[in-house]
Amino acid sequence: MVSTFHGLELGKRGLSVGQASLSTTGQNIANVNTKGYSRQQVNSSASPSLSVWTAQGANTGQLGTGVTIDSITRVRDRFLDQQFRDHSETLGQWQAKQTTLDRLETIVNEPSDSGLNSAMNSLNSAWQDLANEPDSLSAQAIVKERAQGFVEVAQSMNKSMTNLKSELTQQTQEAVAEANDYLKQITELNKSIVRNGNQSNDLKDKRDALVEDLSKLMAVKVDEKSDGSYSISLSSNKQALVAGEKVSEIDVDSVTTNPKSYGGKLAGLGASMDSAIHYQDKLISVVKNFTQANTMTKTGGADQALFIGDADNFNLSELKVNYAAKPLKQPAATDKPSEDAQSYFRELVSELGAESQAAISSVTNHEATLQATENRRQSVTGVSLDEEMANLVKYQHSYNAAARLVSMTDQMLDTIINRMAN
Structure with missing residues (x-):
């Protein structure tokens, strides 16, 4: 037999679900501008029914007992999340x-x-x-001054490229340290999520934000386990980085040795170092060929060449002008070697310009792709104020109706208890 208070239980459960739905909607509205926040929703289902007597006999009827809250979950699309991470990794690489x-x-x-x-x-x-x-002292002095200007420009460029390589090394070290910090934070959040239960929505949002930051530094693959923890590995070789509550940090030497396997900014910094070395080597070759075309010797002196330098072990930072040389005489075969050196330098400039333009185009294209993916993702996981306001009205009516059911049941019970005896 159905309990006399069955209606009160129905109403109570309706009130509980309505209140949870209203609170969750309010949470969404409050975090509409919170970066990394995922829209939440209440998942409910009909509670188990009661068997009742009917005209057909025992256990032939099912009477509903109301609604129950199954879970409060984040609205996420794992496929779009992985797409976003993949595009973010590629963009980070090209930006570097x-x-x-x-x-x-x-x-x-x-x-x-x-x-x-x-x-x-x-x-x-x-x-x-x-x-x-040929006998003009001023003309000879001008040659030496122009040669000194050439040396200063070349050495300044060489020093700047050396400084750039040092900066890239430092950036790589900082990026590795940053990646390891993200890995440790993700591991700690894994522990908290497993300890607090799989419905730790706010903790999961924080973890996903860290994973997205990590994906800018390197290409990662993410697998979510049944206990809610993440397992993270490198996309290229499946090297484990995070496995539940265990973390495997990366080191600078492995990144420097094989940056391509890491992807993201780390791979971009590795490619950047290769470019810096490549163009510095070309610059040194241009300067060496040009100085040799304009005469170069290891030692200075009145009867020696215009430049002082070692052709066999050429060191651009040690190149000097031989101010003691006099009288200066133009080498017999200066024109062709000088033209070849300048032609080689123009080739360097053209190659650098073409490579830079290709990189700019790639960055622009990948930024557009990443933004398109983020727009699709936000259409699923982002908070829409219009939708939440509509839900607010819907859940309010549901709550009011459940409250009305409780009031009506209370009146019926009052009639039975207090008035039937009269």
Whole structure:
């Protein structure tokens, strides 16, 4: 037989679900502008029914007992989350490359009136003036001054490229430290989520935000276990980084040795280092060929060449102008080797410009792709004020109706208890 207080239980359960739904909606509205917040929803289902007597006999009827709250979960799309992480990793890689190439273009500073090509042209012009007036002391002095200007420009570029390589090394160390910090924080959140239960929505939001930051640094694959913890590994070789409550930190040496396997900004910094080394080597080759074309010797002196340097073990930072040389005479075969050196430098500038433009285009394209993915993801997990306001009205009516059911049942019980005896 159904309890006399069955209606009160129905109403109470309706009130509980309505109150939870209203509170969850309020939570969504309050966090509409909170970065990393995932929209939450109350999942409910009909509670088990009671068997009742009917005209057909025992246990032939089912009487509902109301509603029960199953869970309060975040609204997420794992596929879109992984897509976002993948695009974020690719963008981070190209941004690191583009930043370095932009720095290299600034260092090379071509075309300009103060770059290396202009310095080489100025020295060639000074040689021509000396050829017209071989005995002119001022013409000889100008050749040496133009040569000194060439050396200063070349050494300044070389020093800037060396500094850039040092900065890239430091950035790699900082990125590795940052990645390890993210891994440790994710591991700690794994512990908290397992301890507090799989419905720890706020903790999961914090963890997902850390995973997204981590994906900018390297390419990762994320698997969620049944207890709510994350297992994280490298996408390239499945190297385990986080396994539940265990963390495996990465080290700078492994990243420097094989940056491509890590992806993201770490791979971009590795490629940036390769570019810096490549263009510095080309610069040194240009300077060496040009100085040799304009005569270079290991020792200075009146009867020696214009430049002082070791052709066999060329060191650009030690290159000097031989001010003691006199009288200066233009080498017989200066034109062709000098032109070849300048042509090689123009090739360097063209290669750098093309690579930089390709990097800028890639960054632009991947930014657009990432934004499109984020828009699709926000359409699922983001908070819509219009939708939440509509839910607010719906849940309010549901709550009011459940409250009315309790009041009506109370009146019925009052009639039975207090009035039937009269």
